[in-house]
Amino acid sequence: MTTRIILSHRRLLDKEEGTITKKWGGKIPICLVFPNSYHVGMSNLGFQLLYRHLNSLPEVVCERAFLPERKQWEEYLRSNTPLLSLESCKPLLQFHIVAFSLPFENDFLHLLSILQLAKIPLRSQERDDRIPLIVAGGAAVSLNPEPLAPFVDLFFIGEAEEAWIDFLKAFQGVDRGSKKEFLEEAAKIEGLYVPALYQVTYDQKGFIEAFSPLNKKVPDRVKKRWLKDPNRFPSHSTIITPLTEFKEMFLLEVNRGCPMRCRFCAVRSLYLPFRNRDIDVLIEEADLGLQRGRRIGLIGSALADHPHFTGLCEHIVKKGGKISIASIRADAITPQVAHLLAQSGHRTVAIAPETGSERLRKVVQKGFTEEEILSAVKILVAHGINNLRLYFIIGLPTESWEDIEGIVDLAKRIRHQMLKERRELGEITLSINPFIPKAWTPFQWHPFDEVKRLKEKIKIIKRGLQKIPHLRVLYELPKWGYIQTLLSMGDRRVAQLLLLAHQTKGDWPSAFKNSYINPDFWVYREKKKEETFPWDFIDHGLQKETLWREYIKALNKG
Numbered sequence: 001m002t003t004r005i006i007l008s009h010r011r012l013l014d015k016e017e018g019t020i021t022k023k024w025g026g027k028i029p030i031c032l033v034f035p036n037s038y039h040v041g042m043s044n045l046g047f048q049l050l051y052r053h054l055n056s057l058p059e060v061v062c063e064r065a066f067l068p069e070r071k072q073w074e075e076y077l078r079s080n081t082p083l084l085s086l087e088s089c090k091p092l093l094q095f096h097i098v099a100f101s102l103p104f105e106n107d108f109l110h111l112l113s114i115l116q117l118a119k120i121p122l123r124s125q126e127r128d129d130r131i132p133l134i135v136a137g138g139a140a141v142s143l144n145p146e147p148l149a150p151f152v153d154l155f156f157i158g159e160a161e162e163a164w165i166d167f168l169k170a171f172q173g174v175d176r177g178s179k180k181e182f183l184e185e186a187a188k189i190e191g192l193y194v195p196a197l198y199q200v201t202y203d204q205k206g207f208i209e210a211f212s213p214l215n216k217k218v219p220d221r222v223k224k225r226w227l228k229d230p231n232r233f234p235s236h237s238t239i240i241t242p243l244t245e246f247k248e249m250f251l252l253e254v255n256r257g258c259p260m261r262c263r264f265c266a267v268r269s270l271y272l273p274f275r276n277r278d279i280d281v282l283i284e285e286a287d288l289g290l291q292r293g294r295r296i297g298l299i300g301s302a303l304a305d306h307p308h309f310t311g312l313c314e315h316i317v318k319k320g321g322k323i324s325i326a327s328i329r330a331d332a333i334t335p336q337v338a339h340l341l342a343q344s345g346h347r348t349v350a351i352a353p354e355t356g357s358e359r360l361r362k363v364v365q366k367g368f369t370e371e372e373i374l375s376a377v378k379i380l381v382a383h384g385i386n387n388l389r390l391y392f393i394i395g396l397p398t399e400s401w402e403d404i405e406g407i408v409d410l411a412k413r414i415r416h417q418m419l420k421e422r423r424e425l426g427e428i429t430l431s432i433n434p435f436i437p438k439a440w441t442p443f444q445w446h447p448f449d450e451v452k453r454l455k456e457k458i459k460i461i462k463r464g465l466q467k468i469p470h471l472r473v474l475y476e477l478p479k480w481g482y483i484q485t486l487l488s489m490g491d492r493r494v495a496q497l498l499l500l501a502h503q504t505k506g507d508w509p510s511a512f513k514n515s516y517i518n519p520d521f522w523v524y525r526e527k528k529k530e531e532t533f534p535w536d537f538i539d540h541g542l543q544k545e546t547l548w549r550e551y552i553k554a555l556n557k558g
């Protein structure tokens, strides 16, 4: 263990307000790991909520670990130190449970890097009873955990607050020496999935033939867990530190899920049913943030769908506080909302037109029109909010070259609308992302657009807008969209590609070259209606048949 690493941990902890430190004696030590930097991990409210939730249980002591930054990583290697937890600087191997939080597929590879740095064997079958149990949860693995199946002992599917309580009860009930026995027990708990207890067989063409439990005691399908009462647990920042995306903001969850049905989006299935938190609870929690003198960051995919959204904002502003929102639906921007945002010093708002044309907006079922977008822009600018971030998706089903030109035209019309309202123009930032097919959405049958074609589309947008002042175009590289699709759509065989990419330090092209597995099978192929998907065994409360009908409806609008 080196002093440099210990000191760097101390520097992070010194800047934190709200760190929980507990004594280990007689408790179950859990290391909660965010497989990305401290900055990214601590900006994630879900990660912070789980940290507080686990530490609120008397039988648990929960510490954190992150993917070390490059310099620190080198220091770990130079000093041959296994990865240490942030709070007590203990090696991960000394914990009973190592729990990964995985909201994004892009972090799958980091999970392997962290296991290696922690000197924990990568594959579950190589780990004996002395090695901590490796568990994982979060949005990405709740949709499709299969590419990580060989590396993780147990997955939490869905919202994990209550599942953790049941899991720990079972964990305490079984002799610590017997991991296998415990996993067999845990697999019976709703929302828990133990991949080693299921077998997948494939036909000659490589399609999944069967996905079946290896013993009769575990269920055929794993039911997603969801929290019936979203007020049951506090849902706000645990730790405040300037070293996050949100700086020293106090984050507050307003609602879970989304009542809209955009066909590309997995939020609906992940957090079904849509739930608002009670206004009394929200006010109580917002007041906690105000007492700490903080700006309140309101979190939720459908903020304005809360019946007391403006009331909550007014309460915060009346008390001398400030509100902040990451993005809001265009059709939810009213003069009252814009006024409250402006009063809070908001100078930038993000909205997501998603597409350049009205036709394609109907295909994806976005639920608002161009007229509503322009009206939202008018209201915002009239209130002095003259910086806009606009999110667009390219490569959507039925998209044509005219739809791409439509993005250029819409951006120009928005700029024109802003100029009409106010002479001095702020910044307009277009954020262009490729469409990634997601499990449990109507577009799960659709392939990823070709990388070459996506590059061409980005070029058209950039060219169309390049000479326009105060307007810039940011975009995600299509090659990363390809990898994300592979990890979103892949089955257990993709684990071999992950392993190769890990061995080549993230060099995916050489991993693909060195494998007999063709990733295009999962990325570029339009799937058949009757195909068995790797994630079909998860019960999200949605019928596959209904999603298929939605998909066909969308294609028919093309």
Ligand code: SF4
Binding pocket: 258, 259, 260, 261, 262, 265, 266, 267, 268, 301, 302, 329
């Ligand atoms: S894209 Fe936004 S509005 Fe549409 S379903 Fe997803 S979260 Fe809701």
